[in-house]
Amino acid sequence: MKLLVSMISVLLMVSGFRAPDPQEEVTIIIEMEKPVDEIADDLEQRFPRLEVVARYDTLLNAVAVKGTVQDLEKVARIEGVRNQHAVIRYQALAVEEIPFSTHALRDQMSTSYTGKGVKVGVIDTGVDYTHPDLTKNYQGGYDTVDFDEDPMETEGEGATIHGTHVAGVIAADGEMKGMAPDAELYAYRALGPGGMGTSVQVIAALEEAVEEGMDVVNLSLGNDVNGPDWPTTHAVNKAVEMGTVVVVAAGNSGPGAWTVGSPATSTPAITVGASSMNxxxxxxxxxxxxxxxxxxxxxxxxxxxxxxxxxxxxxxxxxxxxxxxxxxxxxxxxxxxxxxxxxxxxxxxxxxxxxxxxxxxxxxxxxxxxxxxxxxxxxxxxxxxxxxxxxxxxxxxxxxxxxxxEAEQVAPFSSRGPVTTNWEVKPDLLAPGVAVWSTIPGGYTSLQGTSMAAPHIAGAAALLKEAHPDWTAEDVKRALISTADLMEKEAGTFDPTEQGAGVFDIKEALQPQLLLHSENMTIGKIEGRLERKNLTLTLENVTDTGIEVRFQQPDRKKGETWELPMTFRLDGNETKEVSISLGLNGAFLEDGVQEGYLSFQAGDAFYNVPYMYVNQKSTYDWVSGFEFNQGWPDKGTADYRFHLSDPVDAVTIDFYRAGTMMWAGTVVELGEQHAGMVEGEVSTKEAGLAGMYTAVVEVTRAGETDSYAFPVYIEGNP
Structure with a gap:
């Protein structure tokens, strides 16, 4: 793979962008082919002014390096550097309001399980482990902001309360009771003063949590990148693959569609949206x-x-x-x-x-x-x-x-799906996230946000792990999704991209009758006039009693034809894969997101499987994650890359001078491109480019054109 020199890059997005000065210190994540320690030691010896601030050898093979832009560019000459990533900022997601008591919710559960013996890691702003409701359960942790073993909340200027609030919802055991009051609580401080942090700290914290054997990890943080390809999302995917239940807040960018952000876009993670109670x-x-x-x-x-x-x-x-x-x-x-x-x-x-x-x-x-x-x-x-x-x-x-x-509903701020590129339904579940009362340093308060919803699910996952210690992370997710209750509204139910499978029901999840394996129910994007999608749904009867399964036809919609299984019997402890076919006629379907639920009855219980597909086009951005990464200034070259959600017929990148917005030239002209990452190199010297610009990426697809603007800084003499 061509080596990319991305030392000047931060994520080039319009909102809040400021290009770094060549002498400004920045931090980047560098992936490599050689062993992490070998490369890190080599960097520290050859470049004493650079600081290796984190080493990743569990979920990624990478290091995070801090230094000036000018010094960091030299790292490109190191053999074995495979890729480099801009450091993305993450922020705790919360808002204050009228209190809802997690303690009261636990009282309604009527369960003897308390999370005893289950390790839960809270990756957040730290935790006030001296709080009387948390001190008994606190077992340790790590601070990946200051890189020490004291993950206390930030005090003084930029003081934070977020992580302590999240921890209380999960495992408070005092005046307040959390969802799993006997769980072993570990804190990983990845967000520093003001609740801000970067992918450097978040990935490092996740590595620490996995290495220390967390059964469940809660990530009440996020950004607004609606795509599945960010390094933090990949790290979450790997953590789940290694056996950790990872729960992620969906984000607070609702109520618009396509607002779920990384790492909530992770397929195997449990992505949680927020519901409001009465x-x-x-x-x-x-x-x-x-x-x-x-x-x-x-x-x-x-x-x-x-x-x-x-x-x-x-x-x-x-x-x-x-x-x-x-x-x-x-x-x-x-x-x-x-x-x-x-x-x-x-x-x-x-x-x-x-x-x-x-x-x-x-x-x-x-x-x-x-x-x-x-x-x-x-x-x-x-x-x-x-x-x-x-x-x-x-x-x-x-x-x-x-x-x-206000009646029970999906909270307006709760981010909605779906996810671009893989066209998956997110969030997976809803949990209370409005006006949630919990612990903070020195007392208690109410906050709201998907940050408050996620720890309800993390606590519920701890109860499931205690009740079923042999369950995998996938089993825990299936139990929660299979037993969730759809949230109704005046005109029917909320859509799958608003609520996923619905509001979690821990009593049912602890002793489910049926587990739904719905991984192969993703329909995707429809571009042809006539298409047929063959799907599979696996039903696992986890009881000793046989049950009859009867599917119901979804509400009739022009352009859709469902072929569903005939009524059949599922014996006790039997697992059966059923085939489902969906015929689509684009001439009768409206463009955009089409979604609903496949419903069936199994025994005395009713189940609902979310489905979603995108017909032709929708309101998502075709271009995301644009980066323009300068190489050696005296060589006058730069690498560019961005992600396409769909194949396109043509791409051009024009530069306009910042401030005046006068056209400075076309630097990239491409023909047909497949969906996915697009990469290449341009000559900044030939184009006479130096200074601040707005890069306008224009894409043409099926006769339609759209453009996206990103700030860019190019070092050199203007």
């Missing part, structure tokens, strides 16, 4: 208007509990000094300065509360990573923010907070 949530109303504005409290904010009407003042992105805003709610636009600075400015100017609306379509989740501020802060969609600006600010109207009842 509760009351705050909404905003403007007098005389029927519309209600939904708000999402920022992580680290005090609860939104305003009990009076307040006028609203608009403060842009917060870059300017605020006037006296005593008795007002301050409305900001996202961008410019961090959330914490916006809220702090408003508080110092006397504000009662802060609202921040998105600068692009859709909702967002954010946090106040900087300390406690005694006024509430919440996020809005761009559409809602602009409406509030027009109808409250410009009309000099006041806003009122109203607490409205």
């Amino acid at each position: 509760t009351k949530v705050p909404v905003l109303k403007v007098p005389g208007e029927k519309r209600q504005i939904n708000i999402q409290t920022l992580s680290g904010s005090v609860p939104w509990s305003l009990d009076r009407k307040y006028p609203v003042v608009f403060a842009g992105t917060g870059g300017n000094t605020l006037p006296d805003v005593r008795g007002h709610v301050v409305l900001f636009e996202r961008g410019g300065i961090p959330f914490f600075e916006k809220v702090l400015k408003a508080y110092q100017a006397g504000a009662e509360a802060v609202l921040i609306y998105n600068h692009e379509e859709g909702s967002f989740s954010g946090g106040l990573n900087g300390g406690a501020i005694p006024i509430p802060a919440a996020s809005l969609t761009r559409k809602e923010g602009l409406w509030l600006k027009e109808n409250a600010v410009e009309e000099s109207q006041w806003v009122e907070t109203v607490m409205v009842p």
Whole structure:
């Protein structure tokens, strides 16, 4: 394979990109062919200014190396370097709200299992192992941020609480009871001050957890890369292959489709979305208007509990000094300065509360990573923010907070599937993730997010491992999925890409009657006019009693023809593979994601198998993960690579000068390309390129064209 020199690369994505200075210190992950220790020792001897910050020899054959961009480029000359990866940032996912008690959920389970003897690793911001509800179960861990054996939560500036909250949901045993209160708890601090970390720390933490024999690992972290090919996802895949149950939060980027991010895109991992219980949530109303504005409290904010009407003042992105805003709610636009600075400015100017609306379509989740501020802060969609600006600010109207009842549902912030490239249904399950009450350093609080949903499943997995110590990671996942309950809404059920198999049912999962092996039920992408998909579903009767199995035809949909098994008997302890055929006529099908459930009755129980396919085209990005990695500046070359979700007819990459956006030239022109990774080399010297640019990747497929912009920095003399 051609050696790639990726020392200047970070993940080149539009949101939040800043190219590093040649003298700036960065960290990258280098995969190699030779043994890890041999390469690492060679690097340290030949390049004393470089620092090997992590060695991976369990899930990856790689090292993480820190140094200046200029020094790191020399690593490309080392024989045996196979590939290099940009370091991606991961962030804890949470928001604060009204409490839901995990303790109460455990009381409803009526089980004698407590997770005794099961090792559960929490890869997160660390854990306050001195908390009285956690100290009994805490057994150790590791800190891959500071690389020592003290995985305590960050204290002081950038203090965190996230990992302790997650740990409490799993295994608190004191005033609060977690899902598995007797589990052996291990903490792996991979996210540092402010809840931020990178793939360096996350992969290192996962390696530590696997090497120390964790039965279950919880990853309540994520990014927004909707693809199955990231190094962290590969590491999760390997961990499951080696026998560890890995539970991953789906992400907080909902409610849009295609928002599940790596490593929640891992096929064998248990990806968990968030459900909300019956509760009351705050909404905003403007007098005389029927519309209600939904708000999402920022992580680290005090609860939104305003009990009076307040006028609203608009403060842009917060870059300017605020006037006296005593008795007002301050409305900001996202961008410019961090959330914490916006809220702090408003508080110092006397504000009662802060609202921040998105600068692009859709909702967002954010946090106040900087300390406690005694006024509430919440996020809005761009559409809602602009409406509030027009109808409250410009009309000099006041806003009122109203607490409205909310039925059990998929939480709006919970990321949705499917996953590009492999076209799989994600998430796999739902668990409570709204206003979850749990431990934090010095006490307790409520948070919400898929970060809070995932540890419910990690705790449930610990109970299953105690009850069935011979079960594999695959068995645990099958038991949870096979016994989940579909969540209903007014117009039927939520879709598979919203809820997967549904809400977990631990009582049923502990003693299942039937396990569903649905790995071969992936339908994929449909591009032909007439296609037939042959699928297999394996049913495993884990009881001694025979049962009759009767399939039901799905709701009729034009363009779909299902051929399902005739009614048959499944004997006790029998495993049977059944064939299912799906005929598709593209002339009658709508474009985009088509999904639903195959239902059947086995004995007295009903089962639902999610299915999904993409017909022709949908709203996902054709291009993702673009990288432009400069080689030696004096050689004037650079490597590029990106991932295509579909085959395309043509690709061009044009460069535009940053700021002026004047066209600087076409650097890549390609003909037909298959789906997957596209790689190549270009001459930056020939094109006269140096400095900051916007790379526009334009792809053409079946007569349609789409383009994607990514910031790029090229070292040299402009």
